[in-house]
Amino acid sequence: MTSRRCRDFVRPLATLGVVLAALPLATLGVTAVAAQQPLHVTVGFEGGFTRARSRATGTSELVSGAVFTGAATLARSRWRLRLDYGQGNLTADTGAAAARTLAEGRAQLGFVAAAWLTLWAGPRARSYASSGIRQRWWFWEVGAEARGMLFADRSYAFGALALAPAGTVDALPAFSRETGVAAGLAVRLPGPGPWARLAYRVDQTRLAGGRRETVEAISLGVAMELRSPR
Amino acid sequence: MRGGRALLLLLASLGVTALVGARAAAAQSGTDLMRQAVRAYQDLDLDVAAGLIRRAIAFEGPAALARSERATAFMYLTTVELLRSRPDSARSAARRLVLVDPRYRPDALTFPPQAIALFTGVRRATPAVTARAAADTQFRPGGEALAVRLYASAYHAIRARVTREDGRGLRALYVGPIGDSLDLRWDGLDSTGAAVPRGRYALTVVSTDSAGHVVRELRLPLEVTPVTRDTQPLPPPPLFRPERTPMGPALRVLAPATLVGVGTVVLPSVVAGGEDHARGRFVVGGAVTIAGIAAFFAHHPARAIPENVAANQRLRDQWTGQRTQIAADNARHRGELRFAVKSGDPVIITPEGP
Numbered sequence: 001m002t003s004r005r006c007r008d009f010v011r012p013l014a015t016l017g018v019v020l021a022a023l024p025l026a027t028l029g030v031t032a033v034a035a036q037q038p039l040h041v042t043v044g045f046e047g048g049f050t051r052a053r054s055r056a057t058g059t060s061e062l063v064s065g066a067v068f069t070g071a072a073t074l075a076r077s078r079w080r081l082r083l084d085y086g087q088g089n090l091t092a093d094t095g096a097a098a099a100r101t102l103a104e105g106r107a108q109l110g111f112v113a114a115a116w117l118t119l120w121a122g123p124r125a126r127s128y129a130s131s132g133i134r135q136r137w138w139f140w141e142v143g144a145e146a147r148g149m150l151f152a153d154r155s156y157a158f159g160a161l162a163l164a165p166a167g168t169v170d171a172l173p174a175f176s177r178e179t180g181v182a183a184g185l186a187v188r189l190p191g192p193g194p195w196a197r198l199a200y201r202v203d204q205t206r207l208a209g210g211r212r213e214t215v216e217a218i219s220l221g222v223a224m225e226l227r228s229p230r
Numbered sequence: 231m232r233g234g235r236a237l238l239l240l241l242a243s244l245g246v247t248a249l250v251g252a253r254a255a256a257a258q259s260g261t262d263l264m265r266q267a268v269r270a271y272q273d274l275d276l277d278v279a280a281g282l283i284r285r286a287i288a289f290e291g292p293a294a295l296a297r298s299e300r301a302t303a304f305m306y307l308t309t310v311e312l313l314r315s316r317p318d319s320a321r322s323a324a325r326r327l328v329l330v331d332p333r334y335r336p337d338a339l340t341f342p343p344q345a346i347a348l349f350t351g352v353r354r355a356t357p358a359v360t361a362r363a364a365a366d367t368q369f370r371p372g373g374e375a376l377a378v379r380l381y382a383s384a385y386h387a388i389r390a391r392v393t394r395e396d397g398r399g400l401r402a403l404y405v406g407p408i409g410d411s412l413d414l415r416w417d418g419l420d421s422t423g424a425a426v427p428r429g430r431y432a433l434t435v436v437s438t439d440s441a442g443h444v445v446r447e448l449r450l451p452l453e454v455t456p457v458t459r460d461t462q463p464l465p466p467p468p469l470f471r472p473e474r475t476p477m478g479p480a481l482r483v484l485a486p487a488t489l490v491g492v493g494t495v496v497l498p499s500v501v502a503g504g505e506d507h508a509r510g511r512f513v514v515g516g517a518v519t520i521a522g523i524a525a526f527f528a529h530h531p532a533r534a535i536p537e538n539v540a541a542n543q544r545l546r547d548q549w550t551g552q553r554t555q556i557a558a559d560n561a562r563h564r565g566e567l568r569f570a571v572k573s574g575d576p577v578i579i580t581p582e583g584p
Contacts, residue, residue, distance in 0.1 A: 216511075
C-alpha cells in the first residue's frame with residue numbers, strides 16, 4: 001500500500017520534475033545579463049488546513065486535512081523562481097467522499113514589475129490518490145502578487161490573483177479554466193529572524209459539464225533568507 | 231598723340247593723390263595733430279608746433295580734444311609762444327587754459343620753469359571756478375541736498391546762487407571768498423522755502439575781482455524732476471516647517487492592508503463562486519486589517535511636532551515684524567516728495583572776454 005501510494009505521488013509529479021529542472025536553467029539564461037547580481041535564496045515551510053470540495057451535477061464531496069509544504073525562492077536582479085511542493089492526507093467530511101492523498105507542486109518564474117508587484121507564470125500540478133486511483137491535474141498558470149509594506153522590513157500584507165487558462169485533468173471532463181486568489185500577512189520574527197506567514201488561498205477549477213473543484217487552504221509557515229551562494 | 235596720353239595719366243595720378251591726401255587729412259583728429267605738434271615742439275620747430283596746436287584746439291565734434299588734452303594743448307601753446315618770444319600770446323593761451331580747467335597744474339618735468347611761472351602768474355590773476363556734481367542724484371527737498379564742489383583757480387570772491395533757466399535768481403547759496411575748493415549744498419528749496427517745481431535750473435557762480443567787478447560766471451545746468459520713491463515689496467511668507475506629521479505614510483500602509491483584508495473576505499466568492507468558503511479567511515483578513523490599523527497608528531498620523539511649531543512661531547513673528555516695518559516705510563515714502571537732479575557740463579562765461 002505504501003509503495004503504491006509513493007508511486008502515485010511520484011508519477012504525476014514526474015512532469016513537474018522535468019519543469020523544475022528546466023526552469024532554473026531558463027532562469028539562468030534569462031538572467032545572464034544580470035550575472036553580476038547576487039543570487040538570493042529563500043526557503044520556507046508551512047503547514048495548513050486544506051479543504052477540497054468537488055461538485056458535479058447532483059453530487060458534492062468534501063475532504064479536508066493537513067497539508068505540509070516546502071518552498072524555495074531564488075531571486076536575482078528582477079527575476080524570481082519559486083519552487084514548492086506540498087503533501088497531505090485529506091479525510092472525507094461527507095459520507096460519499098473517499099479519503100485521498102493530496103500532492104501539489106509548483107514551479108513558476110516571476111518578474112518584479114514594480115517594488116510592490118511581481119508577475120508569475122508557470123506550471124502547477126496537483127495529484128489526488130485514493131484507493132489506487134490516481135488523478136493528475138496540470139495547470140498552466142499566470143498570476144500577479146502585490147505587497148504592501150506595513151512596518152518597514154518587519155511586516156507586509158500580500159494578495160495574489162492567479163488564472164490558469166489551460167490545463168489538463170486525468171479521467172475527468174475537459175478542463176475549462178482555473179482561478180485562484182491568495183492573501184495574507186507576513187511578519188518578520190524578532191531580530192533578523194525568519195518571516196512568519198499567515199495565508200489564505202482558494203482556487204477553483206471548472207470543468208466541462210459544470211463540474212467544479214474548489215480547494216481552500218489556511219496556512220501558517222516560516223520562510224528564511226539564506227546567504228547568497230556566490 | 232603720345233604726349234597727350236602722358237599728360238592725361240599725369241593729371242589722373244595727381245587727382246588720385248590729391249583725393250587720398252585730402253581724405254587722410256580729414257581723417258586726422260585733434261589728438262593726432264597734438265602728437266605731431268609735440269614732436270615739432272621737441273624738434274624746436276616752434277612755428278610748426280604753434281600752428282598744429284591751434285589746429286588741434288580748433289577741432290570740434292568727435293575728433294575734438296578731450297578736456298584734459300585740451301588743457302595740455304593750451305599749456306604747450308603757452309610754452310611755444312613764450313619760446314617764440316611772444317609773451318602776450320603766451321599769456322592769452324594761459325588764460326584760456328585757466329578757463330578750460332581752473333584746477334590745472336602743469337607738469338614740471340614736461341614744461342620749462344619759465345612757462346610754468348608764466349602760467350602760475352596768469353592763473354592767480356584770472357579768477358575762475360569750475361563745479362563738479364553727481365551727474366544723476368536723488369534727494370528729499372528740505373531734508374537732504376544736492377552737493378556741488380567748486381574748484382577755484384585762485385583765491386577770490388564768488389557769489390553762488392540757483393537760477394532759473396532764463397537767469398533769474400531763485401536762491402542765494404553763498405557769497406564770500408573761495409580758496410582752493412568749496413562745497414555747496416542746495417536743498418531743492420527756493421528763497422521762500424518752497425520746493426522748486428519741475429524744470430531746468432542752473433547753479434550760477436560769479437567770480438569777482440578785488441574791486442567787485444564780475445570777471446567770470448560759471449553755469450552748471452541742473453534739471454530737476456520730482457519723483458515718487460519706489461516702495462519695497464512686502465516679504466513673501468517664509469517656508470514653514472510642517473507642524474504635524476503627514477498622513478500620507480500612514481495611509482499608504484493602511485490602504486493595502488485594508489484592501490487585502492477586504493479582498494480576503496470578498497474575493498473568494500468572486501473567483502470561486504457558489505461555495506461555502508472557510509470561515510478561517512475572516513481570521514486572515516482580520517489579522518491583516520488589524521496589522522494595517524496598527525501600522526497606521528505607528529506612523530503617528532497628524533501628530534503635532536512641537537519643535538516645528540516653535541520654529542514656525544519664531545518665523546511667523548519675524549515675518550510679521552518685517553511686514554509691519556516695510557508697510558510703515560512704504561506709507562512714509564508714498565507721502566514723501568523727492569527730487570531727481572541731473573547736472574550737465576559746467577560752462578564758464580567771461581563777460582569782458584579773456
